[in-house]
Amino acid sequence: MSDTDGKKPLGLRGGPGSVKQSFSHGRTKSVVVETKRKRVVVPKAGSAKPSASGAGKAHYGDPSKRPAGISDAEMERRMKALAAAKSAEVQDAKNRAEEEKAREEERERRRREIEEKAREEAEREAALKAKEEEEARAKKEAEDAKKREVQAKKPAAVAAPKVDDDPAAAQVALQKQMDRGGRPVTPAPRAREREETDRNNRNKVADNRRSGKLTVNQALTGGEGNRHRSMASMKRKQERMRQKAMGNEQREKVVRDVRVPEAIVVSELANRMAERVADVVKALMNMGMMVTQNQSIDADTAELIVEEFGHRILRVSDADVEDVIQQVEEKPEDLKPRPPVVTIMGHVDHGKTSLLDAIRHANVTSGEAGGITQHIGAYQVTTDSGAVLSFLDTPGHAAFTSMRARGAQVTDIVILVVAADDSVMPQTIEAIAHAKAAGVPMIVAINKCDKPDADPNRVRTALLQHEVVVEAMSGDVQDVEVSAKTGKGLDQLLEAIALQAEILELKANPDRAAEGAVIEAQLDVGRGPVATVLVQKGTLKRGDIFVVGEQWGKVRALVNDKGERVDEAGPSVPVEVLGLNGTPEAGDVLNVVDTEAQAREIAEYREHAAKNKRAAAGAATTLDQLLAKAKADETVSELPILVKADVQGSAEAIVQAMEKIGNDEVRVRVLHYGVGAITESDIGLAEASGAPVIGFNVRANAPARNSANQKGVEIRYYSVIYDLVDDVKAAASGLLSAEIRENFIGYAQIKEVFKVSGVGKVAGCLVTEGVARRSAGVRLLRDDVVMHEGTLKTLKRFKDEVKEVQSGQECGMAFENYEDIRPNDVIEIFEREEVQRNLE
Structure with missing residues (x-):
């Protein structure tokens, strides 16, 4: 009988194989074995669900480009995790590079300090040595000068033989030095020099004979410079050098004024005190603070350390760097008259820029996109009377709130422009609030009085609701009816501005720092x-x-x-x-x-x-807040965008408008905003985040356009801000989940319950209202309480399956996965429909 007992051997990958088994009593058996192949699940065509992230991520649903068995949500989660890991890796590399650079700068600083200290020490030793040599040379010259002076004071007779010499020789020498008259004879100059040289030689020989002797005078004056230092002196010098090399040199304590900011690194504190870092760390450890030289300590701890080392502390703040900005006290005699700064404010399309153009005899309006002002402008005008006025023109669109606030803060007079045919509008109210907050006087210019439907009195009456009472209604606010188109009332408006400026008495000092x-x-x-x-x-x-x-x-x-x-x-x-x-x-x-x-x-x-x-504003203060924020962000869909504008004010206005778009389910997140043309770095950031790039009055340069085409980044250009806001709002609305609405279509009452083999319990029902459809949703009501909600498994009319049953007809119903049905229960039939929502 075969070892396989007639069974078909299992297939082995790459061919069958055999294994020899050993049993007791020396029995063996060869067995054919097989390694089971791994089962590969190949999804059927059309089974992959489309990605919810849009056309830009369609490749997630391609089975050939991802592992088998991975869903769209899982694939998208993995891609997000991969992008986050890449960004974290780039940030880590950047942090490591910055740390390495900081360490290199610290090493370079320490090396320079060591070299500076060594150079100073060498210069100090050289100076000390030069000073000693100079003193020795001066002392020797003084002694030589003293000797020469003593020799010069001796009489010429010193050259005569001494008393203990031969008397005969002395007599002969004396006679030679006397002339015939018995007077002493002065030797010739050469003879005197020769005699002095001989005398010095004799003195030198005598000194050489006494060179081994040390007198008190030589000991005090250091001798003649040719004596060597003693062994004890050399040992003392070597000991001092050794102590100095070990850093234990005892020197006089120098008390320093140490400047300590709000936080300081331990090593920096030691450098400012000129103390060893190890000593400072040891003092901190004695105080119970286990810190290293690279850690920071607060100003109070630093004060204790400075006082312990015997120095004086000078506590400073980082904000002290701004003390150099001159705070000049204005003296009345230095003040001179200056032109008033006039800001024109009001609602959009009420004619603010047109009014300013009429005053300036210019045409700024023609250059504005969309016919509205989207930038804040500054102009200086000289009137026919010679008065100089500085005008600020602010936008009137709702997005430019910050610009209007800036204009009100730097102005002296506010001109509130209100259209006579449109009355008070939201931005008009906002301009009134800005003017009151800034505490500046206001002049109301009622524009467009040339139109047939103009009603200035309606404007004056509407302003009363906002506590603006004009002079025409017995108030204190000047009002002028003007027309930028015909020029009506412009002279009266300029006179009102001049009158208000004269009342304010505007002055400034032109001779100080600007x-x-x-x-x-x-x-x-x-x-x-x-x-x-x-x-x-x-x-x-x-x-x-x-x-x-x-x-x-x-x-x-x-x-x-x-x-x-x-x-x-x-x-x-x-x-x-x-x-x-x-x-x-x-x-x-x-x-x-x-x-x-x-x-x-x-x-x-x-x-x-x-x-x-x-960083402090963006960080969560507690772990609970961090977890709550993360949980809230999970349910919020974000639309990332990147904004580049022509001026800073427009970029700021766009970002503020984007922050107002959204609700609890969707929001717009501005990844980056700035001024200037769109560059390649902007395209790279947009690609990493899957965000479109929005250019407001700017364009992308050639490299950025090529990069955007290669990477599939969308660039959109706008010149009118409300077009930009509308498009972004529409795109954000696409992220909203559709609203599910239920439409009631009928009621059915259960008359009897039957048990059908293979089906289960079936309810014999009478449709009492509306219609019953098999595709609709159903709820089982018992005493007006919902017992079950689901779908129908079957809907029969007599023995046939039907799609729907009209009111007044009987039918059979069976619920999917639910059989607790009783007579007199009511079945509610409804349909669901999806309604696309839009952001308000």
Whole structure:
């Protein structure tokens, strides 16, 4: 009999194989075995569900491009996780590079400090050595001079033989030195020099004989410079050098003034005190703080350490860098009259820009897209009477709230423009609120009085509801009926402005450092960052160094509202400033400082403070809040977009409008916004997030267009803000889930319950109202309480399956997966329909 007992051997991948089995008593058996093939499930054609993420992610449903058995939701979740991991990896690489750079800078700083200390020590030793040599040389020269003076004072007779010498020789020498008259004879100069040389030689020989002896005078004066130092002195010197090399050199304590900010690194504190880092760390550990030299401590702890080491502490704040901005006290004798700043505000399409054009004899309206003002403008006008006025023109669209608020904050007088044929509108009310909040006087200009349906009295009456009482109604607010088209009332409006300015007595000091407010900022392709600044105090000149918000710069050029270059701009003069290192935020304050270092330091501090503030605002304070936010975000659909605009104010207005779009289910998230043309980096960010790029009055450059075509990124251009808002709102509405509505179609009452083999319980029903359809949903009601909701398994009329049964007819119904039915129960029949929702 075969080992397989007649059974068909199992197939083995790559061919059959055999295994030899061993049993007790020496028995063996060969068995043919097989490795079972892995079952591969191939989905049927058309079974893949379409992706819910749109056409841009259609490849998720392609089985050939993903593992088998992976659903659309799972595939999309994996792709999101992969994108998040890639972004985290890029951020980690960036953080590592920054840390490595910081460590390299720290090593370079320490190396420079060590070299500086070694160089200072070498210079100090060289100076000390030179000083000692100079003192020794001066001492020796003094001794030589003293000896020569002593020798010069000796009489010539010193050359005579001594008393203990031969008397005969002395007598002969004496006779030689006496002339015939018995007077002493002075030797010739050469003879004197020769005698002095001989005498010095004899003294030198005598000194050499006494060189081994040490007198008290030589010990005090250091000898003649040819004696060696003693062994004890050499040992003391070597010990001092050894102690110095070990850092244990005892030196006089130097008390320093240590500047301590709100938080300081331990190593930096040690450097400022000129103490060893190990000593500072040891002192902190003694206080119970286990820290390293790279950790930060607060100012209170640093104060204790500084006092313990015997130094004086000077507590400073990071905000002290802004103290260099001059706070000049205005003296009355320095103030001079300045032109008034007039802001024109009102509702959209009420003729604000047209009115300003009529005053300026210009035509700004023709250049505005959509016929509405979408930028804040600054102009200076000289009237026929010679008065100079500075005008600010603000947009009237609802999205430009921030621009209107900025205009009201920097103005002296507000002109509220109201159309006589349209009365008070929402943005008119908002402009009134801005003017009252700023505390500035208001003049009401009732425009479009030339139209047949104009009614100025209706405007005056409507303003009463907002506590604006004009002079025509016994109030204190001036009102003028004007027409920008015909020029009616313009002279009266200018007179009203001049009267109001005269009452205000506007003055400023033009001879101080300039201070102003940024009205608008943009990134010009040819000129770089450009800011429109309204100078409020002082005079801004070419070459001035300034700081504005988080940016700084040097005035490279000043351009007035007519496009002419000027050398300076005084109070109430709007100018374009060129020379910034970046685009500031609209509304930032410009201050002139003395040096570039101060401007750079202030800008860096403000940027760091703003970054910390944004991080603190975006971070959840507790774990519960973090989890609640994450849970809430799971149920919210987001529409990411990237915005680039021509000026800072427009970008800000668009972002604020986008934040208002959405509800609890969907919202618009602005990934990034800025000014200037659309670049490749914008396309890369949009591709990573799957967001479209929106350009407002800007275009993409050639590399960005090519990159967008390759990566499939959508770029949309707009020039009118309400078109942009409408399109984004429509796109966000597409993310809303459809609303399910129920339509009641009929009732049926159960008369009897039957048991049918193979089917289960079947209810014999009478349709009492409406119609019963098999495709509809049903609810089982018992005593008006819903017992079950589901679908019908069968709907029969006599023995036939039917699609529907009309009212008054009997039928048989069976529920899907439910059999607890009783006589007199009521069946409610309804249909569901999906209704697409839109954002309001």
